[in-house]
Amino acid sequence: MAPDRAGPLYLALDQGGHASRALVFDRRGAVVARGLCELSVAYPRDAWVEQDPEAMVGSIRRAIAQTLETLGERRAAIATAGLATQRSSVVCWDRATGAALSPVISWQDRRAHAWLERFADRTEEIHRRTGLMLSAHYGASKLHWCLDHLPEVQQARESGCLAFGPLASFLLFRMLRERPLWVDPANAGRTLLWNLASRDWDPVLLEMFGIPLAALPHCVPTRHAFGTLEIDGQAIPLTISNGDQPAALFAFGAPHADSAYINLGTGAFVQRALGPNPDYYPRLLTGIVRHDSVETSYVLEGTVNGAGAALDWIGLELGITDLEAQLPAWLARESDPPLFLNGVSGLGAPFWVADFESRFVGEAEEWQKVVAVAESIVFLLQANLDEMRALSPPTAQLFLTGGLSRYDGLCQRLADLNGLPAYRPAEYEATARGTAYLLADCPDDWSEPEPGRHFTPHANAALRARYQRWRAVMSEATAF
Numbered sequence: 001m002a003p004d005r006a007g008p009l010y011l012a013l014d015q016g017g018h019a020s021r022a023l024v025f026d027r028r029g030a031v032v033a034r035g036l037c038e039l040s041v042a043y044p045r046d047a048w049v050e051q052d053p054e055a056m057v058g059s060i061r062r063a064i065a066q067t068l069e070t071l072g073e074r075r076a077a078i079a080t081a082g083l084a085t086q087r088s089s090v091v092c093w094d095r096a097t098g099a100a101l102s103p104v105i106s107w108q109d110r111r112a113h114a115w116l117e118r119f120a121d122r123t124e125e126i127h128r129r130t131g132l133m134l135s136a137h138y139g140a141s142k143l144h145w146c147l148d149h150l151p152e153v154q155q156a157r158e159s160g161c162l163a164f165g166p167l168a169s170f171l172l173f174r175m176l177r178e179r180p181l182w183v184d185p186a187n188a189g190r191t192l193l194w195n196l197a198s199r200d201w202d203p204v205l206l207e208m209f210g211i212p213l214a215a216l217p218h219c220v221p222t223r224h225a226f227g228t229l230e231i232d233g234q235a236i237p238l239t240i241s242n243g244d245q246p247a248a249l250f251a252f253g254a255p256h257a258d259s260a261y262i263n264l265g266t267g268a269f270v271q272r273a274l275g276p277n278p279d280y281y282p283r284l285l286t287g288i289v290r291h292d293s294v295e296t297s298y299v300l301e302g303t304v305n306g307a308g309a310a311l312d313w314i315g316l317e318l319g320i321t322d323l324e325a326q327l328p329a330w331l332a333r334e335s336d337p338p339l340f341l342n343g344v345s346g347l348g349a350p351f352w353v354a355d356f357e358s359r360f361v362g363e364a365e366e367w368q369k370v371v372a373v374a375e376s377i378v379f380l381l382q383a384n385l386d387e388m389r390a391l392s393p394p395t396a397q398l399f400l401t402g403g404l405s406r407y408d409g410l411c412q413r414l415a416d417l418n419g420l421p422a423y424r425p426a427e428y429e430a431t432a433r434g435t436a437y438l439l440a441d442c443p444d445d446w447s448e449p450e451p452g453r454h455f456t457p458h459a460n461a462a463l464r465a466r467y468q469r470w471r472a473v474m475s476e477a478t479a480f
Contacts, residue, residue, distance in 0.1 A: 005026075007026060007027045007077075008026075008027060008077055008078075008079035008440075009024050009025065009026055009032065009071075009074070009077045009078045009079065010024065010025050010026075010027075010078070010079060010080060010081070010082070010436045010439040010440055011023075011024050011064070011067070011078050011080070011081040011082070011229075011236060011439075012024070012025060012081070012082055012084070012431075012432040012433070012435035012436040012439065013060055013063070013064070013081060013082065013083045013084065013432075013435070014084050014244065014247075014429070014431045014432040014435065015056065015059075015060060015083070015084070015085045015086065015167070015171065015244075016086060016244065016265065016266070016431070017039075017041065017086060017106070017108075017265070017266040017308075018038060018039055018041065018266065019036050019037060019038045019039055019059070020036070020037050020039065020056065020059040020060045020062075020063045021034065021035070021036050021063055021429065021432055022034065022035045022036075022060070022063035022064045022066065022067045023035075023067070023429060023432040023433075023436070024067050024071060024078065025432075025433065025436035025439075025440070027440050027443060027445075028443075028445060028446065028447060029252075029433065029436070029437070029446045029447055029448065029449065030449045031427065031429075031449070032071070032074075033067040033068075033070040033071045034066075034067060034070075035062070035063040035064065035065070035066025035067040035070070036063055036066070037058075037059035037060070037062040037063045037066075038059075039051060039052075039055060039056060039059050040052075040055070041106070042103075045111070047109065047110040047111055047113065048109055048111050049105075049106035049108040049109040049345075050103040050104060050105060050106060050109070051089075051103060051104040051106060052103065052104070053091050053093075053100035053102075053103065053104050053170065054100060056104060056167075056171070057171065057174050057175065060171065060175065061175070061231065064229075064231050065231065065232060068231060068232055068234065075234060076234075078234070078236050079439075080236065080237050080238070080239045080240075080439050081229050081236045081237070081238045081239070081240075081439070082238065082239065082240030082241065082242070082247075082435040082436070082438060082439045083168060083171060083172065083226075083238060083240070083241050083242075083435070084241075084242045084243060084244050084246075084247040084431045084432070084434070084435045085166070085167050085168040085171060085187065085241075085243065085244060086106070086107055086167055086243075086244055087107060087166070087186060087187055087189075087190040087243040087244065087245065088107030088137050088138050088139055088166075088190040088191075089104055089105065089106050089107045089139075089166070089167040090102075090104075090105050090139045090142045090143055090146075090164065090165060090166060090167060090191075091103075091104050091105070091164065091165075091167055091169075091170040092143075092146050092150065092152075092153045092156070092162065092163070092164040093163050093164065093170055093173065093174075094156055094161050094162070094163070095161050095162070095163040095173075095179075095181065096161045097161075098173060098174055098179065100170070101146075101150065101152040101153050101156055101162070101164075102146050102150055102152075102153060102164075104167055104170075105142045105145075105146070107137055107138075107190070107267070108137070108266070108267075108305065108309065108345040108346075109136070109137075109142060110136040110137065110345075110346050110354055110355075111136070111142070111145060112136050112141035112142060112144065112145045113136040113141070113354045113355060115141060115144065115145070116134060116135075116136050116140075116141045119134060119208065119209075120134065122134075122208070126192060126205070127280070127282075128280055129195050129196065129197075129202055129204070129205060130189070130192055130193075130194060130195065130196055130202070130205070131189065131196045131278070131285055131286035131287050132189075132190070132192055132285055132287075133283075133285065133349075133352050134192070135192075135346070135348075135352070135354060136346075136354055137305070137345075137346060137348075137354075138190050138191055138192045139165070139166060139190060139191035139192065139193065140191055140192035140193050140205070140209040140211060141192075141209070143164055143165070143191075143209075143211055144209055144210055144211065146164065147210070147211075157212065157215065160214075162212075162214075162215045163181060163215055163216075163217070164215050164216070165183055165188075165191070165215075165216050165217050166183055166187035166188060166190065166191065166217075167187070168183060168184065168187040168241055168243075169181065169182065169183045169187070169217040172226055172227065172238070172241060175229060176226060176227030176228055176229060176238060177227060177228040177229075177230055177235075178227035178228060179227075180226055180227045181217045181218060182217050182218050182219075182220045182224065182226060182241075183216075183217040183218070183219055183220070183241075184220065184221070184222050184224070184241040184242055184243075184291075185199060185219070185221070185222060185287075185288040185291045186222065186242050186243035186245075186246040186247075186287065186288060186289060187241070187242075187243050188201075188217075188219055189243075189287050189288055190243065190287075192205060192209065193205050193206055193209065193211055193216070194219070196278065196286060196287070196288070199219065199288070199291065199296075200219050201213060201216060201219065221291045221292045221293070222240060222241065222242055222288075222290050222291050222292055222438070223239060223240055223292040223293070223438070224239065224241070225237065225239060226238045226239065226241055239439065240435055240438045240439050242289075242290075242434075242435060242438070243289075244263075244265075244431045245263055245269045245271065245289075245301070245431075246287070246288075246289035246290065246299065246434075247430075247431045247432075247434035247435045247438070248261070248263045248401055248402070248430035248431045248433075248434050249261050249271055249273070249289050249299065249434060250289075250290070250434035250435075250437045250438055250442075251401060251425070251427075251430035251431075251433040251434040251437065252399075252425060252433070252437075252446070252447075252448060253437065253442075253446050253447075254442065255271075255273040255297075255299075256273065257272075257273050257275065257393055258393060258394065258395060258396040258397070259272075259273075259395065259396065259397050259398070259399050260272055260385060260388070260395045260397075260398050260399065261273075261399045261401070262381060262398055262399065262400050262401070262402075262405075262414065263401050263402040263430055263431075264307055264308070264377070264400065264401070264402035264403065264404035264405050264410070265307060265308055265402040265403050265404065266307060266308040266309050267303060267304060267305050267306075267307050267308075267309065267345070267348075268303075268304035268307035268377055268380070268381055268402070268404070269301060269302070269303055269304070270301070270302045270304075270381055270384045270385060270388070271289075271299045271300065271301050271302075272299065272300045272301075272388055272392045272395075273289075273297065273298075273299055274286070274297075274298040274299055274300050274392075275297065275298065276295060276296055276297065276298065277298070278298040281300060281391055283349060283350035283352070283387055284300055284301060284302050284349055284350060284384070284387060284388065284391070285300070285301040285302070285303065285349065286298060286299070286300060286301070287299055287301060290438070300388060300391065300392055301349075302348075302349040302350060302381070302383075302384025302385075302387065302388065303348035303349045303384075304342075304348055304349075304377060304380040304381055304384070305344065305345035305346050305347070305348045306342045306343065306344030306345050306358070306376070306377070306380075307377050307404060308403065308404055309344050309345050310342050310344040310345075310358075310373050310376065310377065311323060311327075311370075311373060311374065311404075313344050313358075313373075314369060314370055314373045315370075318366050318369065318370070320366070320370070323370060326367070326370075327370065327374065327407060327409075328407060328408065328409060330367045330368075330370055330371050331371060331374060331407060331408075331409025331410065331413075332408075332409055333367075333371075335368055335371060336462065336466075337364055337368040337369070337371040337372040337375060337466075338360045338361055338362030338363065338364045338368065338369065338372045339360070339361040339362060339372060339376075339466065339469060339470045339473060340358070340359075340360055340361075340369070340372040340373050340375070340376040341356070341357075341358060341359050341360075341361065341376070341470075341473065341474060341477055342358055342373065342376035342377070342379075342380060343355075343356030343357055343358040344358055347478070348380075349383075349384050349387070350383055350384060350387040350480075351383075351474065351478045351480050353478050356477075356478070360372060361473055374407070374409070374410060375413065375463075375466065376470075377404070377410065378410060378413045378414055378417060379417075379466075379467050379470045379471075381414065382414075382417050382418065382467060383471070383474075385418060395418075395420060396420070397420060397421050397422070397423060398414055398415065398418060398420055398421070398422040398423070399422075399423055399425075400414065400422055400423065400424045401424070401425060401428050401430035402428060402430060403428065405424050405428050406428065408453075408455075411424055411453075411455045412455050412458070413460070413463060414455075415455040415456065415457040415458075416457050416458050416459075416460035416463055416464075417460070417463060417464065417467055418457065419457045420457060421454060421455065421456055421457065422454070422455040422457075423452055423453070423454055423455070424452050424453050424455070425448055425452035426448065426449070426450045426451065426452045426453075427448065427449060427450075
C-alpha cells in the first residue's frame with residue numbers, strides 16, 4: 001500500500017515498560033516516522049518495581065523529537081496526537097508545580113499485597129463493581145501505600161496540592177500546556193476505584209481503600225480535548241488517551257467478536273470483544289476499551305503477568321546475555337523441556353495467586369529451561385482461552401501482536417495448542433497503531449501496509465501432552 005503523502009498525519013505515543021515510542025501514521029495506517037527512547041526499570045526490593053517519572057517524561061519528548069526530525073517540513077501535517085500507557089502503574093505529584101512526589105510504581109509491583117488481604121471477604125463485590133479481581137497489581141493499594149509511607153505525599157495532601165492516580169494522568173499533566181487533571185476509562189478502570197457501570201470513581205471503594213477523591217483526576221471519555229502538546233515550537237492537540245492493551249485491540253480496525261486478540265509484551269493479554277454489553281465473569285476481567293460520544297465498547301480479558309518479564313528473569317537467573325538471539329533456535333529444536341510454573345510478577349488469570357512461587361518440574365539443560373519458560377507463557381494464555389471458551393462466542397482465529405510475537409516458535413505453539421489459525425501482522429507495534437486508528441476516527445479503509453504471517457495449526461501431540469501435565473500440576477499447586 002502506497003503511503004498517503006498529502007493527507008493528515010497522526011502522532012501515536014506508546015509509553016511501555018521498557019521504552020517510550022512515538023509513531024506517526026497516515027490516514028491509511030502506514031507508518032511514516034518513528035522514534036524510540038529506552039527506559040530502565042528498578043527493583044529496589046522483592047516485589048517492588050519502579051521507574052523514574054522524570055526520565056519517563058523526558059523519554060517521550062525525545063521519542064517525539066526523533067519523529068519530527070524525520071518528518072521535516074511534513075511535521076506540519078500532524079493533525080492530532082494520542083497517548084497510550086501502561087495501565088495499573090501509578091504516580092503521585094504536586095498539582096501546583098508538577099513535580100513528581102513518588103516513583104512510577106509499576107503495574108508489576110506488589111508491595112502492598114499483605115495490606116490488601118484484609119479485603120478478601122469483599123472480593124466478589126469489588127469484582128462486580130470494577131470488573132477486576134482484588135489484586136495488588138492495580139492502583140488502589142499502591143496509592144494507599146504512598147499515603148502511608150511517603151512524607152512528601154502526606155505533606156502535599158495536607159496542603160491541598162496532592163494529585164495522584166494512573167500514570168497516564170501524570171503524563172498528560174506534565175506534557176500538555178493546559179496541565180489537565182483528567183483520566184480516561186481504560187486507565188481509571190485499573191485502579192480498583194472506578195465503577196464499570198457508572199464510569200466514574202466509586203464512593204464505596206474510595207472509602208474502603210482510604211483514597212481521597214480530591215486528589216484523583218476527573219473521569220472523561222477516551223476521546224476528549226485533553227490539551228495541547230508543544231514540542232519544538234509545534235502545537236499539537238491531544239485527543240485520545242487510552243491504555244496500552246485496549247489501544248492494541250484496534251490496531252487493524254474494529255475488533256471482531258470471533259477473534260481472540262493476544263498481545264505479547266512484558267506481560268501478555270488475551271482479549272475478546274464484548275461490544276456494548278458487559279457481564280460478570282468470575283475468574284476473568286471486564287473493562288472498557290473505548291468510550292466516546294459514539295459508543296462504549298467492553299472487553300473480556302485474561303492476563304499473564306510473566307511474559308517478557310519471565311524471559312528477562314530466566315536470562316538473569318542463568319546468566320544468559322544473548323537470550324533474544326538464541327531463543328528462536330532453541331524453540332525450533334526437538335526436545336522434551338521441563339514444565340515451568342510461572343509466577344513471575346504474580347500469577348494472574350485465571351488462577352489469581354499474588355505470591356505464587358515460580359518453579360521447574362523436571363530436570364533439564366539450561367536451554368531447555370528457557371524453552372520451558374517460553375512454553376509457560378503459551379500455557380497460561382491457553383488456560384485463559386479455555387476459560388473464555390465457555391463464556392464467549394466460538395473463536396475462529398488468534399490475532400497475535402506485541403514484541404514477543406516476533407518469535408515464530410511461540411506463535412506456532414499457540415496455533416497448535418488451540419487448533420486454530422493464528423495471524424501475526426507485519427507491524428507488531430499494535431498499541432501505537434490502535435491509537436492512530438482511533439485518532440483518525442476509525443476510517444473504513446484502515447489497512448495493513450504489508451501482509452503478515454499465518455500460522456496453520458499442526459497436530460502437536462507432545463505439546464498438548466505437556467500442557468495437560470502442566471494443567472494438572474498447576475491445579476494442584478493453586479487448588480484451582
